[in-house]
Amino acid sequence: MASSKVFRAFPGDTVHQVIHSRAVWCAAAAALRWRAVIAGAPPFMKDALRESLQQALDSLRRDGVLDVPLPDFVVERTRSHEHGDFACNVALLLAKQAGKKPRDVAAAIVAALPANPLLARVEVAGPGFINFYLADAAWHAEVRRVLQEGAGYGRSRTGGGRVVGVEFVSANPTGPLHVGHARAAAIGDSLSRLLAATGWKVYREYYYNDAGAQIGNLALSVQARIRGIEPADPRWPENGYRGDYICDVARDYLAGATVAAGGERVTAAKSPDDLDAIRRFAVTWLRREQDADLRAFGVVFDVYFLESSLYRDAKVQQVVERIAAQGHSYEADGALWLRSTTFGDDKDRVMRKSDGSYTYFVPDVAYHLSKWERGYQRAITELGADHHGSLTRVRAGLQALGVGIPKDWPEYVLHQMVTVMRGGEEVKISKRAGSYVTLRDLIDMAGLDATRYFLIARKSDSQLVFDIDLARAQTNDNPVYYIQYAHARVCSVERQLHERGMVFELGNALQHLDRLDSGYARSVMVALSRYPETVEAAAATCEPHVLAQYLRDLAGAFHVWYNARQFLVDDGDVRNARVALAWATRQVLANGLDLLGVSAPQSM
RNA sequence: GCGCCCGUAGCUCAAUUGGAUAGAGCAUCGGCCUUCUAAGCCGACGGUUGCUGGUUCGAUUCCAGUCGGGCGCACCA
Numbered sequence: 189m190a191s192s193k194v195f196r197a198f199p200g201d202t203v204h205q206v207i208h209s210r211a212v213w214c215a216a217a218a219a220l221r222w223r224a225v226i227a228g229a230p231p232f233m234k235d236a237l238r239e240s241l242q243q244a245l246d247s248l249r250r251d252g253v254l255d256v257p258l259p260d261f262v263v264e265r266t267r268s269h270e271h272g273d274f275a276c277n278v279a280l281l282l283a284k285q286a287g288k289k290p291r292d293v294a295a296a297i298v299a300a301l302p303a304n305p306l307l308a309r310v311e312v313a314g315p316g317f318i319n320f321y322l323a324d325a326a327w328h329a330e331v332r333r334v335l336q337e338g339a340g341y342g343r344s345r346t347g348g349g350r351v352v353g354v355e356f357v358s359a360n361p362t363g364p365l366h367v368g369h370a371r372a373a374a375i376g377d378s379l380s381r382l383l384a385a386t387g388w389k390v391y392r393e394y395y396y397n398d399a400g401a402q403i404g405n406l407a408l409s410v411q412a413r414i415r416g417i418e419p420a421d422p423r424w425p426e427n428g429y430r431g432d433y434i435c436d437v438a439r440d441y442l443a444g445a446t447v448a449a450g451g452e453r454v455t456a457a458k459s460p461d462d463l464d465a466i467r468r469f470a471v472t473w474l475r476r477e478q479d480a481d482l483r484a485f486g487v488v489f490d491v492y493f494l495e496s497s498l499y500r501d502a503k504v505q506q507v508v509e510r511i512a513a514q515g516h517s518y519e520a521d522g523a524l525w526l527r528s529t530t531f532g533d534d535k536d537r538v539m540r541k542s543d544g545s546y547t548y549f550v551p552d553v554a555y556h557l558s559k560w561e562r563g564y565q566r567a568i569t570e571l572g573a574d575h576h577g578s579l580t581r582v583r584a585g586l587q588a589l590g591v592g593i594p595k596d597w598p599e600y601v602l603h604q605m606v607t608v609m610r611g612g613e614e615v616k617i618s619k620r621a622g623s624y625v626t627l628r629d630l631i632d633m634a635g636l637d638a639t640r641y642f643l644i645a646r647k648s649d650s651q652l653v654f655d656i657d658l659a660r661a662q663t664n665d666n667p668v669y670y671i672q673y674a675h676a677r678v679c680s681v682e683r684q685l686h687e688r689g690m691v692f693e694l695g696n697a698l699q700h701l702d703r704l705d706s707g708y709a710r711s712v713m714v715a716l717s718r719y720p721e722t723v724e725a726a727a728a729t730c731e732p733h734v735l736a737q738y739l740r741d742l743a744g745a746f747h748v749w750y751n752a753r754q755f756l757v758d759d760g761d762v763r764n765a766r767v768a769l770a771w772a773t774r775q776v777l778a779n780g781l782d783l784l785g786v787s788a789p790q791s792m
Numbered sequence: 793g794c795g796c797c798c799g800u801a802g803c804u805c806a807a808u809u810g811g812a813u814a815g816a817g818c819a820u821c822g823g824c825c826u827u828c829u830a831a832g833c834c835g836a837c838g839g840u841u842g843c844u845g846g847u848u849c850g851a852u853u854c855c856a857g858u859c860g861g862g863c864g865c866a867c868c869a
Contacts, residue, residue, distance in 0.1 A: 264808055267815085277811060280849065290849070314812050315849060360869070400869050427868095523867050534795070534865085541867040548869045576796055577864050604797065605862070646805070649797055651862065653804065658818085663831060665818060673831055684828045718808085725808070737806060740816075751824095751833040770828095792831070 230333070232720055236306070237274055237320055238263045244300035245278070253296055256285040265718065272311065272319035273714065279316040290316025327713035328701035334716055334772040335694065342720045342779050346727070347388030353491075353559050354380045355598075356570035357482070358395040361474040362406045363431055363621055365481050367606040368572050370627040371652065374643035374785070375603055376570040377487045378732040381783045386727040391564070394489045395555055396450075398471050399496040400548055405429060406474075407467035413438035414460045431622035437473050441466060449475035450492045481627050486636060486785050493558070495551050503554040504546050507589065508539050516588035531584035531595075549578055553585030560586075560593050567598035568730065573649070576602055601730045603648040610656040634659035637786045641668035644784055645736040667740050671777065672789050674743035674750075678774035679790040681755055685767065688756060692771075697764035704765050708749035712773055715745040719776050723783065732784065739780045746773050 231239065241263065248254040261278035279294035286293055294312040301310060306326035311319045334341045356376025359369050377392070384390045397403075408425040417423050419430045440447070441456040447469065448454070454472040457465035482488070498504050508524065511517050516527050522542035529536055539550050559567045571579070579600050586593045608615040608625050610633070618626045630639045638659040645667065646652045658665055685692060704710070722738045725731075755766040778788040 262808090262811090264811080266812085267807085268813075271812065275811080280811080283849075317812070397869065402869055521867080525867095538867045543867075545867090547867070572863090573797060574863055575869095578869095579796090602797075647798095650805080651798070655804075658804085661831095666831085667817070669831060670817090673829080677829065677832090681828050688828090721808080729809075733806090734808085737816085740806095744816080747832060748834090750828085751830095754828070756828055792829080 230329075233306075233322065233326065233330075233717060234263050234274065234721060236304075237276070240301055240304060241276055241278060241297065241318075243302050244297050247300050248296060254282065254286055254293070256282060259285075266319065271313060271317070272321040274320040274322070275313075276318040276320070277316075279312075279318060283316060294318050324702060324710075327710065327717065328704075330717040331701055331713060331769055331772045332698050334775055335698070335768060338775060339779060341775060342723045343385045343387075344720065344724060345387035346724065347383060347386050349387060349389055350565045351389045351391070351563055352383055352566040352568060353391045353393050353562075353564040354383065354568045354570065355393040355395055355559075357487075358397070359478060360397045360400070360402050361471045361478065362402050363429060363474065364433060364618075365478055365627040366618075366621065366624040367608055367627070367630060367654065368603075370485070370630055370639065371603050371606050371643045371648075372570050372572065373482060373485055373487045373627065374640045375601065375648055375732060378640075378644050378735075378784050379568070379570070379601065379727075379730055381785065382723060382727040382732060382735070385723055385783055388566075388727075391490045392488070393491040393493060393559075395493045395495065396475065397495045397548075399494075399499055399551065403467060403471060406470050407463050409434050410437050410441065410466050410470045411460060411463060414442060414466070431618075431620065433474075433477070433620055437470050440473065441469050447473045447476050449473075449479055450494075481631075484631055484636070485627060486640070493555060495555070498551045498554045498558075503558065504551050507550055507554045507557060507585070508546070510590075511539070511585065511588045514588055514590040526585060526588060528581060528584035528588070531580075531587045533580050533584050537581055537584075549581045549585065552578065552582050553589075556582055556586055556598055557589060557591070557593075559598065560591070568601060569598045570601045570603065573602045573604045576600075599730070601648060604651040606643070606652045606654055608654045608656060615656070630654070637672065638666065638668045640785050641671075641736060644732045647731065647733050667736075668786060669792070670747075671739050671743040671781065672787070673792055674746045675774055675777045675781070675788045676790060676792040677746075677750060678770045678777075681767065681770055684756060690756060690763070692767050693760075693764050694768065696761065697768035700761040700765045701768065702765075703759075703762045704769060706749065706753060708745075708752045709766070709769055711745045712742075712749050712769060715742045716772055716776050718742075719780065723780075726783075735780055735783055739777065739784070742773065742776060742780070746770075746777075 241261070245254065245258060259278065259281035261276060261281055263274055263276050266272055266275050279290045279297060282293050283290035291312055294316045298310050298312060298318060306323050306329070308321040308323040310321070313319045354376055356372045357365070357369050359365055365373070380390045380392050405425065405427050406429060409428040409430075412421075412423070412425055412428060413434050419428065442458060444456050444458050446453065446455040449472050452472050452475075454469050456469045459465060508517070511526060512524070516530060517539065518525050518527060523538045524540040525536045526539050527536050537549065538547050540546055556567065556569075583595065583597070586597065587595065608630070615625055616623075618624055618629050620626060620628070633656050634642070642654055642659050643652070659668075660666075662669060704713075718738065719742070722735055726733075726735045753766065755763065755770055757763050757766070781788045
């Protein structure tokens with residue numbers, strides 16, 4: 189089922205070797221799920237409480253006390269410590285149907301809960317919440333778990349080894365990547381890491397629109413520069429690209445340079461008249477440029493997919509034919525239309541123009557069809573919000589193919605615009621690109637870590653103000669330094685430990701975690717325990733920003749504790765316990781930062 | 793005009809997807825370095841969640857309307 193044709197141009201690619209068919213895939217996923225069950229890592233607190241509640245509810249039903257269907261209840265972290273550590277709303281949801289007061293229902297459930305040594309007490313509170321207060325031992329167990337699982341702490345098998353394609357950036361190879369692409373790269377890569385951490389087999393994919401009119405403009409622009417024509421000149425092409433980088437391309441072309449990108453290797457023909465040669469050279473030159481910027485940003489793709497390959501392999505034509513065969517097209521005004529209104533679009537769309545060429549969204553449909561045919565169980569397409577209009581069209585086209593693609597396929601993650609501020613003013617100009625700030629500019633100005641963090645830390649569908657001054661700041665104003673500093677501090681403690689000739693004894697530490705005395709330490713432990721569910725939630729909702737937010741909280745809890753307690757004390761048991769918690773914190777900070785693609789420095 | 797997204801402290805943003813008294817950072821004001829990094833910590837100030845209705849035990853969250861901002865509405869990509 190996998191199309192090896194599509195990948196012929198990319199020798200390094202192995203997707204088609206990995207994904208065989210949907211049937212094989214399903215069997216593999218089932219096996220993985222089964223293994224996950226029998227491997228049986230201890231459940232996380234939330235899940236354990238949920239299980240207990242489920243048992244209580246079952247027993248109440250058996251006894252006829254509660255003879256109503258189970259609602260979709262939640263076990264959640266409390267906002268306030270006064271409400272315990274976890275709370276459940278099940279009694280509130282059951283009360284009406286059961287014809288009882290919520291607090292009475294809650295009391296009955298509490299009475300039916302199985303004994304659990306990790307629970308200090310359970311209370312009915314407020315309108316009918318069930319509040320759980322965990323015993324210290326529960327937090328200690330979590331610290332132990334962090335240290336035992338190490339880099340694996342917070343990873344899960346939720347995805348069951350299923351295959352997901354995450355497409356992001358997908359810029360036209362007509363210029364350097366700009367801030368919007370930077371946001372896409374940061375979000376898309378972090379989302380990919382999150383999905384991989386939760387058991388998905390992830391393929392990062394980049395779609396190059398290398399076949400449209402914009403590429404023609406690129407070639408004409410380079411050709412103009414080769415001939416020494418400048419943008420002010422009346423002979424300058426309409427819609428030409430004016431950035432300085434066009435001059436660089438022209439210079440290299442005239443010099444007969446060789447450029448390589450994505451397995452393509454192009455040597456400049458030098459001829460100013462050979463527009464096709466100029467086009468090939470310019471596209472490859474800019475792909476190399478974009479690849480370099482992305483690598484500098486720590487983003488590596490598994491698949492680069494060329495729009496031109498869809499034309500070359502007749503995939504575009506096949507899509508149109510298939511849609512026509514399904515009866516979802518018609519001819520009008522000399523053009524061929526997709527009856528996309530059948531699938532929820534507000535108007536029908538032209539597929540083949542009256543001049544015989546295809547509109548841009550048809551290759552988009554062909555491309556997404558290829559994702560389906562390559563066995564991607566999920567496809568997530570990360571897009572700038574300015575392209576959200578294409579969403580309905582692509583889905584409509586996929587539906588019209590009648591090949592069984594689900595209506596909500598692919599999933600979309602949209603990101604809003606980024607405004608770059610510096611010195612209180614908006615930055616709009618880049619020296620290299622001319623009219624916009626580039627990804628490279630951001631990295632140069634703010635550094636890789638701050639750039640990634642800032643671009644991820646906001647919900648993607650909110651507009652983002654990127655404050656260069658703040659991102660550069662080596663102060664507590666800057667959240668990324670704040671988090672990294674927490675990590676560096678633990679490393680510093682470790683260095684001090686050795687310098688003082690002390691030795692950390694893990695076994696002793698794990699036996700004496702009850703020597704952690706303060707509420708500060710407790711806050712750190714609570715924060716640590718939130719990590720797995722945070723990763724799970726961030727992945728499930730495609731919202732990496734919740735992880736960024738979480739790491740800030742964890743670092744905060746750590747700094748408070750650090751300031752309140754000396755770790756390297758004389759009492760060996762206390763010292764070991766504190767160092768163990770510090771190391772657990774460092775581990776989680778490192779795990780979390782890695783999922784954001786931000787480094788965890790040993791010292792700062 | 794139609795569609796999508798966003799309106800939360802002076803500023804930048806969260807809010808566990810419908811939970812209890814809406815939270816952080818910055819800014820402002822006041823404290824804390826002989827101590828593992830003060831790149832840090834503590835305290836104070838700051839709110840009619842744009843507005844009006846509705847749904848229900850409960851709404852920043854869901855629905856309708858309205859105002860404001862962004863983006864998109866091609867036989868461009």
